[in-house]
Amino acid sequence: MILRYPLGLLALLAVPVIILLYLLKQKHEEYIIPSLYLWKNALNDIEANSPWQKLKRNILMLLQIFAIILLALIISEPIIRNAGSKEEPVLLVIDCSLSMQSADIKPTRFDAAVADALKLVDSLSPGTEITVIASASKPYIPIHKAVSSDNAIMEIKSLKASDTAEDIEGTVKLVQSLIRDNPEIRVCWFSDGNNPLDNIEYYSYNRNGNNYAVTLLSYRKNNDGTKTTALSRISNFSVQDAELDVSLYTDGNFYDAQRIKLGAGKTGNIYWSDLPGSANMLELSIDTDDVLAKDNKAGVMIQSDEARKVLLATEKNIFLEKLLSLIPYLDIYRTDIEDMDEFKGYDLYIFDGKLPEKLPEDGHSILFKPSPNEYFSVSGISEYSSIRAADHPIYSNLKQDISFSTIKTDIYNLPEWAAPIMVNDEGTAAFEGYMGRRRIMVFGFDLHDTNLPVQPFFPVIMTRAVQELIPAGSDKVSSVFAGEPIGLSVDPKAKEVYVINPDGYSELVAPPFPVASFEGTTKIGAYSYEQHLEEGIKKQQFFVNAPTEKEISLSNSIPSGLSVDAEASEDGKAEGVGRSPVPGGLSLKVVLIWMLLAILIIEWWVYSNGIAV
């Protein structure tokens, strides 16, 4: 048996106080009577009739002392530990991802998991080291090796279920590293997916309640931009077939609704054609109730057709000209450096082989084999080398080997503000980064000196390079999944950049410049994005949608070892189905409270029946 709050025993200090009170006796109010004669005899009579009279005052006192002892124990909360409650350090992993907000376990899976985690902490011996991992898009450790269960309880209570997907791999790595530190650590994992590790206590919270989700919402404009077609994908993650009503909203107004029949675990597409080309925002909503409402909606911002002005300063580069002409939203202006007095008014400047004395201030730049300049330095020249891709977003999702040959390329001393794009064995051949508020992308070779233009990935990586600097549309980002960073294309003239989340909370993103990608996409819904320019405030929006494919489809798989009661899951009444029992110590608190009550009743009985005076 252990005491959860040993300080509660301080209540025993009341025992000497009671004894003292009995010794001092109570001071009574005076009451004048004709004679004490009868009262004295009555008092003597009571004493004479009770052979244990000497003890009778003590009986009340003993009862009161016993009551105080019980009270002290109640405050101290004694717990009889069960077999599972060892004194080894405990690691609690609590899934805080979106799927844990499902209400198939009342009130939610997350609340049930937190309640069980608290119960488990309650049952631990005092002094047990407690570590907690909150597992969401970025697993973190809110409390590490806490000896005080109070602190752990406080931290666990402060956890909130997020709208993001769980980074299960990151969490597993974190857990494994903690296990490596202390192989004796007892891992208790509270989640709704499948047990990711062996030799851990896995508590599952999943009744596979009916859940439907919008897994995709995208659009395509026709050639003249007058009409838009929306494509939506709806998934039924439940174990029953479903017929769902799906509504589409354009710019916040209801546009159309369709009904779709989906088998259990199936996905279906709904097309919405001939939407007005003027629509800027599409929102989709599944109107059928399910256990998780947040994934029933999705939104996307339609990128405008506003053309981006690009100045291509080159003597002749057919590859670049052809490539840029393939990007639909670009207005290409070709010039020669010598022909230009001032570079101003373009969104992107591409300097091929030449460089003005001063780089333009109002736009980003791409430089091909630039002449020596004040901005960065060349460390050497590499000839007949193979250039390969560095780790950079422009290569994302490209699975083939990115490499090409070059006759000659400059090798650069990588500036502090830059990240490499292409490297060879001798160093960095291409890099990019923010120089102040301008973003510059530098390639150390002339395209004509390489076989890059004939590589199949050339148009892809060059298009992405351009999109990195000037994203499609008028700097609009469309939508991301919750928890994923979003790259914000910031106008070089912007003084301040704010992102306002769906709750109305405004976050200053910049300064400092350059703007790193915005990572606060933790809430599902429409975000505002404000750039404060000299000429005014430029407002845009983007959507953060539920990470359905990554999160919901994973979490709604049936955990091993659990039976699924589909009917019970529908109304959530069948407690215990889909919820693993959490071992805890047996608290004696309730028993002690009943005992205290019994003592108080006995004391009252003793008093009222005159067994004691």
Add this chain to the structure above:
Amino acid sequence: MSQLFDSTFIQKIQQLSINARFTLDSNSAGNRKSRSKGSSVEFSDFREYTPGDDFRRVDWNAYGRFEKLFIKLFMEEREAPVTIFVDVSKSMDWGEPNKSIASRRLAAALAYISLANFDKVSVICINDTIQQMCRDMRGKNSFHRVINMLENIQYSGESDIKRAIEIYQINSGRGITVIVSDFFTEGSFNEMIKLLAYKKQAVYICHILSPQEERPSISESVKLVDSETGKTADITVTPALLNAYSRELEKFKNQIKQTCIKWGAYCFSFTSETAFEEMVKEVAEH
């Protein structure tokens, strides 16, 4: 006329005195002679002659008719000395209605009846000694002295009736002694009765308690203070204690009654809420 003894009170005791038989019992016949000889003899009854009887009282006419000796009995009107002790200790000045009122009215009424019956009446206010007294009064004209004394008496001190009686020294021979008290008294009640019996007194014990003494209304922890001695006792009133008190009260009253029976005294138990005429009727017409 005060509120204690108002005109209604006087009217009532005048009415009561007509029916009162507050006299010495018949066994005393022949032992005390009336001072108004010859005119005060009233025939009462016959009984058979027994040796030792005054043969002068033999009814010879009856002997002639029945050939048996009969004695003529007479109701003798005589002057009986009536002594009324009224307890004026502090304990008697308590209760609602106050015991002092009930006790003084009873004493005054008995005094009036005795005076009306041409007895020699003494009213003595006592606590542990004699506080005030009106001694050897005769005739109703003396009644105002009793009234004056009882109206103005101060209740104080402890009660010791035996001692007060000893101080008074009853030397009148056979007579009637009435004691009105709550009998929360020092000294032995038994010894007191014994003393009065020795003094050849027909003793009338009027035991008066207040309703609050009969049924205490204390319901919490209190410090009881004795009104006479100032002594205290801390008690927490419980049903058990109240039961014990009731037992003690009954025991106390029974002891008084038993002692009275033992010594041939009359015992009357009243509460202060009993109407005085009822008390008087009970005492005077027993």
